[in-house]
Amino acid sequence: MTRVLVVDDEPQIVRALVINLRARSYEVDAAHDGASALELAAARHPDVVLLDLGLPDMDGTDVIKGLRGWTKVPIIVLSARHASDEKVEALDAGADDYVTKPFGMDELLARLRAAVRRADPVGAETGEAVVTTASFSVDLVAKRVTRGDSDIRLTPTEWHLLEILVRNAGRLVSQKQLLKEVWGPAYGTETNYLRVYLAQLRRKLEIDPAHPRHFITEPGMGYRFEQ
Template structure:
């Protein structure tokens, strides 16, 4: 059974989310503050975290930052903040998705399903990719450079998988958004910019002059292998 941790300080919203998720056979836990959430993620190891940014003790972005030090669990952010800078900051720190309050329950449930599916490795890409600068093991979802482990988030792996199915070829923005985030994300091109920048920082020898993850402006991306 898929385990979902709901982190929000609004009891009524937590109750509503819990009822709807449990009705669809999810195992639901909840936390009303950031410190409890961090403890639950470390100890209970949920499959998905639904996280409000406006918590009473810790800012949600800080929670994402701390979680990414020890876990790759998919994080779906809930927030009443509408500014795009807040979305980009949350995504840049490692969130996998962002929903602005108020939201429809059907939309949230769909995004939970996408997050779970994204976290499950597929077999449509090469099992391993080796370059002079890094090695990617898609089966084990392990990335290494000179023997040292590189931590990639589930969304970063999904983006690499979508590109690795067609190495060297242009994959359009629309195809990448659909493959990684699902239907309804065709206009969220800033997601691609954020995650491409993160992957370059982690994998490229010189992120400002990428040799592996190439942008075709306005069109899409290529994963170029030696």
């Protein structure tokens, strides 16, 4: 079943979207500000995001950029802003489509269906659904980590951190981005969280945790996953 994240601070619009989407058998989560949207997206992994740009705590383009740091989920902007430069800014930030308010529900639903059809399959960020190293394998679809024939048990937080790094294999992921995506915008400076959880991942997955091969620290900047 397709999961939709609705992000808008206007209760009547959220209500209308939730009712219409659920009537068509979509699963729906709703957020009324940017911080909640990023937290819900990280926790629920929606298949498509409907996003208003005029949020009370941050601009919608910042939400787009936050999502694009770790996922290619289709993002359809819903906005009363008509200026072409604002549309261009949202699309350049990573939005897939732009619908101007007021909008017709039938048109929006058609655009949503089209966005889902165009979406990359799960695992597209890495180009594959199963990532295999010399030490372990990560199945991004089944959300499963194995070493040989044994499953490696990870906590939800450990999995989320691992998934972001694996989906960005070979690329530096900043401390701020990891903290924001895993714990939320309010934790942007809690770098000790990363040290603790990366140490746990290394203990569970690295052959020699003291000399990691796969989870590389870039001092003062962030972390990188290498196969």
